[in-house]
Amino acid sequence: MDASSHESADDQNIRHPRPTSTSSETEPLLARRPSNLSQASSLPKQLTTRHAFAILITLQIGSGVFASPAQIDSNVPSPGASLLVWALGGLLSWAGAASFAELGAAIPINGGMQEYLRYVYGDTMAFMMAWVYIMATKPSAMAIQSIVIAESIGSIVSFTSSGADTTLLRLVAALALIFIVILNSLNTKFTMRLSESFTGIKITTVFLVVLGGLVAVVAYLVNPKSSLSGSDDWHERNWFDTRPTVSNATPVDWFGMGTWERYGHFATAIYGGLWAFDGWDNANLVASEIRDPGKALPKAIKCAMVVVLSSYELVNVSYYILLPWDIISSDNAVAVTAAARVFGQWAGISITILIALSCCGSITGNVFTIGRLIIAASQRNYLPSFLGTRGIPAFTSRYEGEAQPAITAATEPPANPKSKLRSRIDAPIYANALALIVTLVYVFFGELRALLTFTGMASWIFYVSTVLGLLVLRRREPQLHRPYKPTVLLPIMFVVVGILVIARTAIFAPVQSVLLAFLLVAGAAISKIRSR
Template sequence: MASEGETRPLLSASREQADEPVAPRHDGVITSDDIAQGSSFSKNLGTAEAFAIVISIVIGSGIFTSPGSIDTHVPSPGAALVVWLIGGILAWTGASTMAELGTAIPGEGGVQPYLRYIFGDVFGFLAAWTWIVAVMPATLAILSIVFVESIYSAAGITDQADRIEHKLLSILILVVIGVANSISTKTSTRLNGFFVVTKFTTIAAVVVAGLVVVIIQATHPNRDDVGGRDWFTKPWFGNRPTVNPDGSRTDWGHLSEWELLGHYSTALYGALWAYSGWDKAIYISAELSSPAKQLPLAINSAIPTIVFCFITANTAYYILLPWNVVSTTDSVAVTAITRLLGQGFGIVAAIVICLVVAGSLLGNSFVAGRMAVAAANQEWLPRLFSQLGRVGIRKRPEQESESADSSAGTTASDAPINAIILSTALSALYILLGNFRALLTFNGLGEYSFFFLTVLGAIVLRVREPGLHRPYKPLVLIPAVFAVVSGFVVVRGAIFAPVLAAVLIVLWIIGGVLYWGRKEYARRRVG
């Protein structure tokens, strides 16, 4: 019979948790039940819900705003589509590696249980700390800013993002989304389902519009009043001078190989931002009824679907617009629909895109709350953030008994309301203090630093524990490729944004001080 230390679940809320990585049982196998039994949430989600959450998070503002910035940094539309494909494949390699870890070491909190298992408690803490105070608040702030910016753009107003009215509206959107996620898990997943339908409908409308233009111009070659004509008259992979947003032009034939690498890496960075969210299915692995089967299935169906949607939508953009217009707009979908159908339909397109962004906000807020719950269960945050279904501190047992008696027959919320309030407050602070571009870079630095460590850890774990039960095990080349790419993203981001990198390092130092202070306090209390 195994000892208590060998059978303690990785995510147990017990105060006696070890600071070292959790050891496998004597047979070398760690099962899903061993690790996930400390979850705060019921296992009431299935593959369809996990699929919908990934779709809802990933298909957000990126597919409607990033094409212009990517086109600016490549010599041809064909090259842009290749960048979108490569970005999708890289996202898939990262998601597949996360699925391997998620089925071998399922639990709450995303990457933190994996890092804690592989490298030790302090790495798990710093991952949780970074996601809770930096990555997720920055993500929610970015999406809220994009939501309000889309409304302003539909009204023909630009360059208002730094005004206090814009920021307060962004915060209001955050609060509304937080309230929606505070009702219950079932409500959140149903809303996600609605937003998934909205996302697919929007992309389908863009693709159908492109197909209509193709049919019209193929049957009537002389018509130039519908869509763009460049797709029909110019080579898709032929170099063409690119018109930049500031009016300058990039002549690709006169650039050095180093300059070309810089442009392509910038384009790839934009594509990876558009695909961001591919990792979010692992954050609900503890709530899946059968994670070993459902998690890989959700990821391996959602990511290819997203890649297909992104490539077909971008192809449609190049059909609907002249190629020198694509690189100069940050609202390519609205621009394309407005040019094709007029200002009225452009406003409708902007409204629909707002709904798409709202879906991403809902999904990310849903995940952010669960991160704080997992950290509170580890006692890395105050215990009130692990509270489900009510605001404030947990009631005493006798109060809970009285409350249960008085509320018999009612259904309590299972939403982490305190945790959602925390993420909303932090996101509001980021909106007030930051701006879109700075938050985007800051978010990427924080995410990919720990993506790199996590995927590297998956490789280390294959060598250290070859007998670990892995229901899903992709080729080792897959995590190796993603480790190289994520390392490149972090180094590149730190070089081009040293101030933001320094801010992130300061946050890590603060987190380390809090971790060791908590550890010392626990040691003295026991002593």
């Protein structure tokens, strides 16, 4: 029997969109193709390039660009070096995004990294990725954003995060998270409208910060003594001269430190930049719901990376114009401080509100993508099957068991009231509930800096493994149809730098490293038991 007979028609269409022969040359390739990919056609293709762009923007522009500047500035010797780190983080993220665009166009199914890792390495690696992402990485990211929202609200209504008020802070974070998850548990179209709205808010916030820097420059040129001209440092000091900084409340002696210690500081700075850019992989989680993913996905990723990289560079230039350089490294709310210091308290409050809304957008994007990841995991039997249910359980069935095509202009609306309700409420209710419960645990018991380190390290282990898998596929399956194929230098650069980042983090964050190693070993053990 021919090897291709074991695959569904959808599987063969993903591999070979155009008619192709089943010669002996292609049979080995088809034999290695994972089975049970029917989800690629069962999910309605209702997302466009604009929607994929909105998902990426809402996830990437969150609290990172407004909080990470302190971590980066404190670990580099000059403002110029800080801007170079931001550019390096953006280019490295772009290399990863381009690599994921190739995979998403070649294997356009929901699940993102889970499916790519399964395709290259097998079931155990895919299960470990789903296990870690669903139980740790995504919930940690949403917990961080929820806490930032609570801190933003607290700064306006004057409650603090110290002492007895810590409980109140976490309660506000939990309520904000619950509200956002409920909003995203209606239907896909409503969630996409939310994402697009938050995209506008995020770009507006970035524009206002950049405008503040531009106003300061113009004010200085008109009147050097103007109160709107920002700090004196930006026009009196060399942007690449070494100056003292403070890292973790400890002064940094840039002139007396050794090479290894300097490397540690620069690695920490790059890590902060990469966390701010994180989220570039999330459009791949909904690849099967995107119309013409071979063209739409790479285009959305390119546009998003141009916007995000440009925004981050301009925002950080504005920070160095508006604020004295000696306070940036110790301020975790640099955007709010810059606005309030130059333009008054009302400006600080306005930026605080916009940052909180930006974090709401990031949670919206994360809820949307983790829901799709949980569905993909349940369809692979990595999780209980009921978690794959979309919509109201009493009126819908799991996609693996019943395909539910999109309603188009050529089809009549369903007359059955249950079918109408199913078409309107199609959010993954159970998946969202699982994500909410796990995230609430991190909100009440997690610590921000520890969560940041753990989330970043876990993400990058799978990022590097996935892009390394892309290089393996290029050699192992050169005939795999690739609508988009960037230069091989991009994935190679990403893998090399990613390994260095992971190694540095493992050395300097042993607690998080041990916890992550435990999760990986536990995931591998559970996968083996499950397969038996």
